[in-house]
Amino acid sequence: MEESMVATAANQGAGIPAEDHLCGRIRRAEQALMGHHEAVLRGHGLTMTQYTVMLVLAAEADLSGAQLARACGVTQQTMATVLTGLHKKDLIARTPSPAHAKVLLTSLTDRGRTVLDRAYQEVIVLERALAEAFRPGEYAALCALLERATTVLAEQTPRRR
Numbered sequence: 001m002e003e004s005m006v007a008t009a010a011n012q013g014a015g016i017p018a019e020d021h022l023c024g025r026i027r028r029a030e031q032a033l034m035g036h037h038e039a040v041l042r043g044h045g046l047t048m049t050q051y052t053v054m055l056v057l058a059a060e061a062d063l064s065g066a067q068l069a070r071a072c073g074v075t076q077q078t079m080a081t082v083l084t085g086l087h088k089k090d091l092i093a094r095t096p097s098p099a100h101a102k103v104l105l106t107s108l109t110d111r112g113r114t115v116l117d118r119a120y121q122e123v124i125v126l127e128r129a130l131a132e133a134f135r136p137g138e139y140a141a142l143c144a145l146l147e148r149a150t151t152v153l154a155e156q157t158p159r160r161r
Helices: 004-012 020-042 047-057 065-073 076-088 108-132 138-154
Strands: 090-096 105-106
Touching: 004 105, 004 138, 020 047, 020 090, 020 108, 047 076, 047 090, 047 105, 065 105, 076 090, 105 108
Parallel strands: none
Antiparallel strands: 090 105
């Protein structure tokens, strides 16, 4: 009897209609954000991950692939593929580390900085529109609530064993 009650509650979302689930709302917002960014970045020949790497490199040059992978939240294998693509487009330069000959340090090229600046000018339009959609107090509260939600999501994510 108890198992069927648990199953019923799970199926009904504990009385919360599916369209009101917070996780679903977060997912839809994330999909809309990614769809926007991907459409804008496609016009500059970039993927979202490539753009993210370039933003990181704009803030701090001469990073290894491992450092970039950690900063961007991707595997080292994925980062290697991303860096190869950016290098082929002459958007980044890779030079041997003076400390570790087998490690390549990555930085933006002049062309990479130009492409990033142009893409950023389009991406920032959405950021400004979102900021303008809320009163200042609402915007600050939304940012704080999203940070809190992100913390809970990270805490609830099972760790690899």
